[in-house]
Amino acid sequence: MITRVSLEMSLSRADFLRLLPGALDVPSVEETDGAFRGADGPKAWTIRLIPLADRRLGSVTLPCHRVEISLEGHSKAAAAAFLARFHRGFLRGGG
Numbered sequence: 001m002i003t004r005v006s007l008e009m010s011l012s013r014a015d016f017l018r019l020l021p022g023a024l025d026v027p028s029v030e031e032t033d034g035a036f037r038g039a040d041g042p043k044a045w046t047i048r049l050i051p052l053a054d055r056r057l058g059s060v061t062l063p064c065h066r067v068e069i070s071l072e073g074h075s076k077a078a079a080a081a082f083l084a085r086f087h088r089g090f091l092r093g094g095g
Contacts (some may be wrong), residue, residue, distance in 0.1 A: 003079040023089020042073040
């Protein structure tokens with residue numbers, strides 16, 4: 001089964017690269033052919049980071065990217081767990 005998800009995220013490429021290993025619970029991630037790839041046995045994932053136009057809110061400018069995630073060989077439950085871990089890795093606390 002292949003699961004595809006497209007997200008719009010407001011963060012810089014540098015922040016994405018810094019947070020990605022923790023979000024995936026891997027020591028490091030390398031980019032090849034414009035994508036980040038990994039596998040755990042029959043389960044594989046591919047993540048693409050696509051720049052979008054910056055978002056402006058008054059004097060604040062937020063860098064934006066589309067993040068395309070493709071999960072292969074994941075059951076519905078495994079895909080949900082992967083995406084939950086990914087989202088948790090990019091949560092930001094305010095205050």
